[in-house]
Amino acid sequence: MHEMALGQGLVDALVEQSRVHGFAEVRAVKLAVGALGHVEPDALAFCFDVVSAGTLAEGAVLEIERPEGTAHCMGCGSDVTIMSRVDPCPLCGGFRLMITGGEDMKIRELEVR
Numbered sequence: 001m002h003e004m005a006l007g008q009g010l011v012d013a014l015v016e017q018s019r020v021h022g023f024a025e026v027r028a029v030k031l032a033v034g035a036l037g038h039v040e041p042d043a044l045a046f047c048f049d050v051v052s053a054g055t056l057a058e059g060a061v062l063e064i065e066r067p068e069g070t071a072h073c074m075g076c077g078s079d080v081t082i083m084s085r086v087d088p089c090p091l092c093g094g095f096r097l098m099i100t101g102g103e104d105m106k107i108r109e110l111e112v113r
């Protein structure tokens with residue numbers, strides 16, 4: 001389950017941030033998980049709860065946004081938004097899409113103390 005590794009990576013990032021910015025506790029994390037990434041938000045939330053136990057992020061509320069993916073259609077030349085890798089171009093129905101965004105996971109906001 002690679003969400004466990006991602007949850008751990010997230011906690012590591014929070015610990016790192018706390019060193020840089022000098023906070024002692026994370027109360028809420030707003031994450032953006034691109035709709036085209038291979039991350040299951042529910043699984044990630046579960047894993048985050050597990051790996052954050054005993055850290056400064058224990059009990060933090062994890063809020064996950066799913067920004068749409070973006071792609072460039074080679075068929076009609078448009079830049080479009082899609083919610084899944086297997087979606088066709090919403091404009092021309094073509095399948096020759098080059099993914100240009102929406103695959104990564106980013107921390108959007110932190111509520112700290």
Ligand SMILES: [Zn+2]
Nearest residue numbers: 073076089092
């Ligand atoms: Zn198209």
